[in-house]
Amino acid sequence: MSHKWEPNLSVDCVIFGFDVDQLKVLLVERTLRTADKKKIVFSDLSLTGYHIYEDEDLDSAAARIVKDLTGLGNLVLEQFYTFGALDRLEHPNDKLWHEQFGDVFSNRVVTVGYFSLLPSTNVKIAQKGRVVKWYSVNEVLNMAFDHNQILEKALSHLRYKLQHDAIGLELLPDKFTLSQMQKLYEAVLGTSFDKRNFRKKVAQMNYVVPLKEKQKGVPHKPAQLYMFSRDIFIRTRKERPYFI
């Protein structure tokens, strides 16, 4: 099946994962070689994006991109911002990159940013001939196009959602400990919390439910395991955040 796509509209997905104590983002290597393929002109990293097809809406395009790459569906996937600066494809490397595709791209591409949360960084990445890897969000500089800017905006959106929705729990495995949860919150928000106070706060979240099960095979006191109940969360959340 081949698709006709919109020349000046794309979707870029910022795919987040959480690994031990680091927030990660899934990136694709972009390597431009000379015509004879012998030498590398440059190599850098980019988000996972693609033009949208004429017969799909924005959410579907984002879901397709994530699915193609990770094989996973049914993930958190949320639009956060649209980027349309005139110079967003104007850096020298970006121009060289586009030249290899001839003239098929519009000189103006507006991209809609989505973020997606993966519950594990262990998923099999469907590579399709491109190198796709997890990077710590703190270590990526000089990405392709305006992708550093897009990542920054995705991060601030993620931080917001973490505090106002229960969205962070989508980044944890099905069964998790409160220490894992605390490390996630600390990694995303870039703070550290007092353990007791953190637990008091979590105790108020009735949708974080203790299981009758403990960690196994750890060389120290095993922790209580918890799960996230989407049901309870949806049923009990306040509709509007309060002002007073």
Added chain:
Amino acid sequence: MSHKWEPNLSVDCVIFGFDVDQLKVLLVERTLRTADKKKIVFSDLSLTGYHIYEDEDLDSAAARIVKDLTGLGNLVLEQFYTFGALDRLEHPNDKLWHEQFGDVFSNRVVTVGYFSLLPSTNVKIAQKGRVVKWYSVNEVLNMAFDHNQILEKALSHLRYKLQHDAIGLELLPDKFTLSQMQKLYEAVLGTSFDKRNFRKKVAQMNYVVPLKEKQKGVPHKPAQLYMFSRDIFIRTRKERPYFI
């Protein structure tokens, strides 16, 4: 000066105003007449939108649209969401409307939503042959295209910003009373607050500063006037909202 515009990209602006105790939105009448202009085929309301030009970025397009309509620049103007459903222009009236323009429109138009806050509903509206009026946000049903959906999303974004930024104060006149401010919050959030508790909360906002001036010419006890200090707000706000 004439501009070439992107065939499948537009910006729609949701322009909010506040009048006494009602949240208003600025809308344009859309009236389709028969070829001889004698009969009205249908008439409804739409947001203020336009295609973006090839040589302007998204923020500039939004600013241009608001400026053309109200003559005002330097307003709060913020992107909130992008709408790209496949059927967003597919209702019968919308098809009829587009037919009058021949085939110049793409059958797929993705629109970027912005909202803007006007400090007064008394601005002179530059009409350019179209009827533009303020409507209470509660009274608009059956708008053109997917504009009801866009308005809904703008509203929930506004509600969020009202509570996490000081953005609501952009809807008040330069000098305002605490009762006016309370009415604004009540109108936007759809709640009512206790007067004393509301004032206690406002007292914590050091960027809402009392003036050495009172209301004049009112047939009752004149209220203290306040102003919003953008300076103090920016200088003293916490960088990140807190989790704990």
Added chain:
DNA sequence: ATAATTAGTGTAATAATTACAATAACTACC
């Protein structure tokens, strides 16, 4: 002078937040 209208203020009870340190449960190693 009086009525009408809106402005402005305090308090006590409850709930949330903060800062802070000792004990418990497990494994690894000797």
Added chain:
DNA sequence: GGTAGTTATTGTAATTATTACACTAATTAT
């Protein structure tokens, strides 16, 4: 089997924020 190493778990007192609630003050219109 005992000890060291490691992470998990729990409480309290002080401070601050939130809630519910009702009377007095200042002005204009009549």
